[in-house]
Amino acid sequence: MKRTRYALTVVLCLFALGTLGYYYAFASDERLPPFQLVTVEGDAKEGAALELSGTYGGRMYSKPLIVTTEGSVYRLQETLAEAVLDSRSWLLELPGLKEIRKEHPNFMRGKSSTSGWYEDEEKLIYADAVVSGGQSRTARLDADLLDLKSGKTSRFSVPLPDQKYDFAYTEDVQLVGDQLHVLVAQRKLEAGSANLPTVYVDYVLNLSDGSLIDRKKLAFDWKTTPGASLQISVVTEGMATAPSDSVILQIDEIMQKQVSEHVAAELKLLNEKLVSYSYSTDEMKELPSLFKPGDEPYRVFNTLDGNVLTSLRPDDDADQLEWTRTDLTTGKQLASLSVTGEQLGAQDIGSSFAVDGRIYVLLYPTRLNVPESMQDDGEPTMAAVLDADSGKVLYRGKVVSVDPKRSAEKELKQLQLNNLNRRE
Amino acid sequence: MIRYGKLVHMEVRRFRYFLLGMMGLTLVVQVAALIWKTTGEVHRLRAGGAPVPFFGFDKLTFTWAVFNTQAMFALPILVSAAGLALYVFLIWYRDWLGRGTFAYRLLMLPTARRNLYLAKLTAILLFVFSLLAFQLLALPIEQGIFNLIVPAEMRMDSYFTDIIQANQAFSLLLPLSGAQFLYQYGLGVICILVAFTAVLLERSFRFWGIGYAVIYATACIAAFVVPLLTLGFDRDDAYLYPKEIFGILTAVIMVVAAASIGLGFRLLSRKITV
Known part of the structure; x- marks a missing residue:
């Protein structure tokens, strides 16, 4: 009798520990299939920088995953710790900003703009246009400077002369001699504001005392079609902190209709131009564009690497990609090159981008524009890296199912990889 | 150690019928909901009804049954959770409110009084984990019942993890990530510690103790929630980096846990009155 006195508690402990232990050791593992990017041709090091992301659909809910040359990682339920630790990863892991966070963490504190950075061998600068307050709003330009040799920091804040705007955003920061150029996009928010243009102003500050010495409003001399408006965006730099003498602006002429007080429905892209603005000469120059009449918005993808502008344009059927490279200096x-999906051993071209003199291309084995029933499923998604200046294939790889116990064809059918990124 | 084990056993014995009742309620309500839902669908299909695709599959699965009986599967779990939350307080008060001078006898036992505290904490955790384990065991039983109702040609197999994710209560209480389970239930343990200390404050200082208990619990909640809301882990322009915010939150949790245990032990050994 005495031996069984504590049996209830012992059994309960064993039952709880055993069942939960088994669950977390075996049953909670989703046993999702592993995939890997393997080299078909070229330099495996180029492939090691690639990251293909998408979903695996062989379960009730699709499972997001990333495939690299090392294998696949499923992004499953986020833990409480990850929710805090990864909360600002989109900002803190950005090329250029990641290095600043590591080398100058105290300088980067509280700075959230991705386009307000400038860095050269001597200085690290952050500038941000801020509109604060409600009715009695004030617009100002804050700038922080770190002397990389002495480690000294300085800060100045100047009120912006244009106080009538409700919104101000720093688009670019560059240093020319002793003059700090801050390109600010400003806009009013009021009824029917969707058709009000955004004004771009180059504010020039004296770096030695922080005084505002000039302001240059960028004028876009372009007669628009009645009912159309201009939408301007700054072509992004591959590296957020890179120095450059000029900024590239993409100007889209869009026929649009106001659907509510602040929201406009985009209807049609009528024209697209690329304009470079030089900070040192104030000169605005039109650049050749890959835009073709009938293109959808964002068809042409422009990116800046230092002083080289790369423009990418997939064709309507997604089976060909053309690109140009222009030295802005x-x-x-x-x-001025092009490549087809077939030349790269696939059918259609998915996403593509240009960084560091290379063109990165996601390739699909089947035609995207044919009915699902006619698609030859189970073929692997591919990725390629091309030299942007010569078009030479540096790397070509395909995604494979690496578990020999599973049907590769069945698992690849469930895999949808839609994005291609470069790992830093 | 032996005294601690005996005290845990005593707490388990005192709660055994409630625990069995919660397990029984869970099984009965879930099985009833499963039979009702599944037989209805099988009759509809046999009568020539068109199959309703479920996440791309035309055949019936146990995951489908769990997904479509959300509330009925979750109800007994919520009732059990509420019962256990109430018992966090009752596990102390029943010693005072029960027959004669039971609390007095417990406090006079020739063992460190902290064993009383630890035994009650262990018992609560054991009840929680036993109910979770029972739910895990109930699912294969319910799947067997599902297979008995649905003819083989009408059904297909389910992944166990899909079944867990099919019900919001399951995916919340039994996260697939072991790390998330530890974080979640670790925070739960600290909440129990705070509640225990609040009860002991009330038992030690009686009328004024109610105020002390409320202040203590509020201070503990604020110590965690205020940094979480003000340090801005989700704000892009926050001054602190996510790693620093995580470090502060972890330190706060550790301090709250240590303060609750320390104060609880001290009250139990020096201040408590019968």
Whole structure:
């Protein structure tokens, strides 16, 4: 009798520990299939920088995953710790800002703009246009400077002369000699404001005392079609902190209709131009664009690497990609090339982007524009890296199912990879 | 150690019928809901009804049954959770409110009084984990019942993890990530510690103790919630980095846990009155 006195508690302990232990050791594992990017041709090091992301659909809910040359990682339920630790990863892991966070963490504190950074061998600068307050709002320009040699920091804040705007956003920061150029996009928010243009102003500050010495409003001399408006965006830099003498603006002429007080429905892209603005000469120059009449918005993807502008344009059927490379210092076109999906061993071209003199391309084995029933499923998604100046294939790889116990064809059918990124 | 084990056993014995009742309620309500839902669908399909695709599949699955009986599957779990939350307080008060001078006898036992505190904490955790384990065991039983109702040609197999994710209560209480389970139930343990200390404050200082208990619990909640809301872990322009905010929150949790245990032990050994 005495031996069984504590049996209830012992059994309960064993039952709880055993069942939960088994659950977390075996049953909670979703046993999702592993995939891997393997080299078909070229330099495996180029492939090691690639990251393909998408979903695996062989379960009730699709499972987001990332496939690399090392294998696949499923992004499953976020833990409480990850929710805090990864909360600002989109900002803190950005190329250029990641390095600043590591090397100058105290300088980066509280700074959230991705386009307000400038860095050269001597200085690290952050500038941000701020509109604060409600009715009695004030617009100002804050700038923080870190002398990389002495480690000294300085800060100045100047009120912006244009106080009538409700919204101000820093688009670019560059240093020319002793003058700090801050390109600010400003806009009013009021009834029917969707058709009000955004004004771009280059504020010039004296770096030695922080005084505002000039302001240059960028004028876009473009007659628009009646009912259309201009939408301006700054072409992004591959590296958020990179120094450059000029900024590239993409100007889209869009026919649009106001659907509510602040929201406009985009209807049609009528024209698209690329304009470079030089901070040192104030000169605005139109650049050749890959835009073709009938293109959808964002068809042409422009990116800036230092002083080289790369423009990418997939064709309507997604089976060909063309691109140009222009040296903005000399105005010389470095390359005007194209490649088809078939040349790269696939059918259609998915996403593509240009960084560091390379073109990165996601490739699909089947045609995207044919009915699902006619698609030849089970073929692997591919990725390629091309030299942007010569078009030479540096790397070509395909995604494979690496578990020999599973049907590769069945698992690949469930895999949808839609994005291609470069790992830093 | 032996005294501690005996005290845990005593707490388990005192709660055994409630625990069995909660387990029984869970099984009965879930099985009833399963039979009702599944037989209805099988009759509809046999009568020529068109199959309703479930996440791309035309055949019936146990996951489908769990997904479509959300409230009925979750109800007994919520009742059990509420019962256990109430018992966090009752586990102390029943010693005072019960027959004669039971609390007095417990406090006079020739063992460190902290064993009383630890035994009650262990018992509550054991009840929680036993109910979770029972739910895990109930699912294969319910799947067997589902297979008996639905003819083989009408059904297909389910992944166990899909079944867990099909019900919001399951995915909340039994997260697939072991790390999330530890974080979640670790926070739960600290909540129990705070509640225990609040009860002991009330038992030690009686009328004024109610005020002390409320102040203590509020201070503990504020110590965790205020940094969470003000340090801005989700704000892009926050001054502190996420790692620093995580460090502060972890330190706060540790301090709250240590303060609750320390104060609880001290009250139990020096201040408590019968």
